[in-house]
Amino acid sequence: MYGLCILFGILILCRAYENIALEKQVYQRYPYAYIKMANLTSADKAVDGLKSNLSVWGGQCVMSGNYKQTATWWVNLTSILSIHHITIYYRTGNVAWGPENHYADRFLGFSLYVSNTTDKLEGTLCYKDTEFNRSTIPAVFNTTCPLHGQYVIYYNERLDWVTYPQEYSKYAYNEICELEVFGCPEPGYYGVNCSTPCPDPNCRYCHIETGACQGCKPGYQGHRCEECEFATYGDQCQETCGQCQDLTKCHYKNGTCLTGCRAGYHGALCKTISKRVDSCTDQLGFYITLGLLCGCLLLNGFCIAYIVILRQSRSQRSQKNQSELPTIKSIARETEANADYQELGETDQDKTLYKALQYTN
Template identity: 45%
Template sequence: MIHVIFQVLMFGACCKAYVNLALNRPAWQESDYSPDWGADKAVDGRYSDRSAGGNQCTISANGKSTATLRVDLQSVVSISHINIFYRTDNAPSPGTYSMRFAGFFLYVSNTTSKDDGYLCFHQIQDKDGTPTENQTISCPVHGRYVIYYNERGNPDVTYPSYYSQYAFNELCELEAYGCHNPKFYGETCAQPCPEKCQEQNCDISGHCLGCIPGYQDPRCSQKCSKQKFGLGCSVLCGNCSNGETCHHVNGTCLSGCNEGAEGDKCQAACIPGFYDRDCRYTCSDNCGVPNRCDKFTGECDRGCQRGWKGGQCDQKCDGGMYGANCNQNCGHCLDDEHCDHINGTCEAGCSPGYDGSLCDDNLQETGFTNIYENTRLDDTSQSEENTMSRNRRRNDTQDDINIDED
């Protein structure tokens, strides 16, 4: 039974293996101990003899504070994991070379510089005999260069006492497993990356390395959450109408803008002189500062000009009032008509007993009432005398007619 299970496991592992993308690719190391142990030994597929004499391992120069080995995968690929097989001199693990291996860094980069790359692994081991000479390091990223690096003598690092004095790279093999085409994933590299992945690139497990604008989650299958849009769903929506969320891709407000905002994305405030939704209304000319008002409500800045009232200064003074803030009383206009809402004048004149440009001069109080009344009586008497004279003339005429007829 155990034998059968072992066979099944081996069959599964065999048929789902990734491709070794580093095999026979160009390699470079910072310093050679000898051309016989150059960087190409780390990618030749041979590491059955992991001694110096086996001619299957790289060996860097002695006495160096840094050691670097770089493998060019010759295109950007999708990496699953990286295997490192370090020099052992064919001795059981842990061997005598772990002190040189300890503290190493492993990067994947799209340039020849590790500083531009992604750090897959680094650890300051604190136990003698570590790390083990066989390492499998998960690094599900895209990249072209795999860079092994180690250092000694860094003043910012406290190295354990068992570490070697100098830095070395003595790799017998470096393997980078994954898919050649970064637009596919899976253990057989046959599944296309999700369609909403940015540039349709994903890691070896099918997680997008970034989403196209408007989408999120590891496989970019979800639209941006409310009030967000754009690349990485990182941009806040504008002031859309009624607090609605904007379009998840381009941020436009489909139902227009709330009060005080305008533009397709409602991210621009109303320019001075306009207010309300989509800035569709003009501030009143009657504002204290003409055409200047609150961009949301239209309420005028600095109140209203003379003769006007209301928050938007769109109502004339009424109720017998006029002037600034409508706080002045009209005079006594003829027939109780309302005075001019701005200057208080009575266009049709004054009621009897009142005079002045604003009809607010009481003639009785100013001593002109008797003159007015006397003038009125004189006019009445004269009218009566004229009437009596006309009547006498009519009577005389009638008498003359009667005589003639006789």
């Protein structure tokens, strides 16, 4: 952004903080449900640079869904940048702003967060309204917020279990006509015209007004951006060095082991197990699996042999029992023989009786 400045009585063009939210990616959690008005009320209306018509019909304002307990809208600045101040143009309906305007109570109680993610709880609270009422809240709100971050998050809530001031609306809304984030478009600079490099060369982000470091480059930490301590490296020195042969030679910025890896590891960071170690582990696993498989096969063989022997034993006993039992034919022959002997016996008895009768006569 450029503005007019006066230097020694001469009117010149000078650079000021830029609106780094202009036409950037945006999101709102609960869009207005009426689909035919989607083009008039979408989330991107808050960063289109238009704020001359603050009613829904002007197509320059965001509308959120009705009857919601929370309202969330954010803009992605595309990278972590230094912020100076934030300005909000709220929906007025193009009528006089004040206690009689029924949009004022929807604005009350809002919060602004600056975060490196879309989660407001991982960021820093820039502003929380606890002082305004329907008569005092401005339709155009401005707050200084000297922070750095990638996301600016607008949030409001009307939770069932919370008691709010009587003037607050029943439900939460994010009816923003324009949200402007003024700051430096590139990291590592500060000052009104964002042209002064941060004083500490190891500083990644510095206070946009004073130049005090607010975040170090990878490999440095602390307010003075000192090198990482022993065996640590990276962003805020939160990474741990790998299996370096000499941990004192672990690079504090990227974790590279400058003198190589300990035995069994390889790679620039010495965090990858070598193939030789992997192969030994693989062989051990192979032999364990092979042993289990052989054991299962052996057990199955014993089971099959036992079943075969058991069946053969039963078959032999059955054959022996059958050989000892008389057959049907033998039983029939014996029965016929007995019948013949019986008939002969009866015939002999008849002959004896006949002879006895003859002698008697």
